[in-house]
Amino acid sequence: MQDSSKLTTIGFDADDTLWQNEQFFRMTEKRFAALLGEHAEEAHISARLLEAEKRNLAIYGFGIKGFTLSMIETAIEVTEGRVPASTIAEILAAGRDMLGHPIEALPHARETVEKLAGAYRLLLITKGDLFDQERKLAGSGLGDLFDAVEIVSDKSAATYSRIFSRHGDGPEKGMMVGNSLKSDVVPAIEAGSWGVHVPHDLTWVLEHVEPPLDAPRFRQISDLGELPALIESIGKIG
CATH class of the missing domain: 3.40.50.1000 (HAD superfamily/HAD-like)
Structure with a gap:
């Protein structure tokens, strides 16, 4: 040939x-922003999450696990350390959902x-x-x-x-x-x-x-x- x-x-x-891959990150990011909706606007939460991802790439690398850890870090920052354990649990569940999504x-x-x-x-x-x-x-x-x-x-x-x-x-x-x-x-x-x-x-x-x-x-x-x-x-x- x-x-x-x-x-x-x-x-x-x-x-x-x-x-498909990125669409699941976008869907989860919206879910994450809704969880923190009483603390900040969606655009602000997304911007803080992106900054966390940038910082963490060299530590966690690319992928869902690093993204999940960046969401947790962002939740702590946006709530000034007052994020409830139930919200952390929901973030972890969102990460697990991503890891189990059909191809x-x-x-x-x-x-x-x-x-x-x-x-x-x-x-x-x-x-x-x-x-x-x-x-x-x-x-x-x-x-x-x-x-x-x-x-x-x-x-x-x-x-x-x-x-x-x-x-x-x-x-x-x-x-x-x-x-x-x-x-x-x-x-x-x-x-x-x-x-x-x-x-x-x-x-x-x-x-x-x-x-x-x-x-x-x-x-x-x-x-x-x-x-x-x-x-x-x-x-x-x-």
Whole structure:
């Protein structure tokens, strides 16, 4: 299907690329703001929560558990230490609900991965909590289609260089597909790979950066159904 001197390995992001994720954070954030509604306006609570998340990323990492701890921290701050134990219990319950939510695949995810499997080395490259990401992959039914799974604490050019060298033929023959320009696309391009942006209606504000429009290996598609045709066109380059 492809010249061996060109693209051989394709990495996929998981959350909001293959299945829904951010919508559950948004729903839980609204639930959280309602719990603290007598103490502050929703916009103020959301802003304080975002600040807590920023502070805690380096400590707790990405994912639901860190988000839950940030909600608890915010509740303590907003109530000036007077948050009742019952509210803390409700926050913990909200976090558990997120961890047990059924997996909802995004349009064309399964058919696209199935179409590319076997013709290319397929990698799942995702960041976040190990247990939660393994749970979602198992629930998606897509696990057997990937040649390797890498769950990382963060995504950088060095991350992609290491992964595409370990599981493929180096970053120059790799492609990363995802909804986050900051995590999936820009660092992959910096590593020498192709970076394909698949926008999602909801993207965490901390993942927003400007698209690298001048980068020769940057591409954008409207959904995963367009990916096989894009890959075929890339195979004809040169």
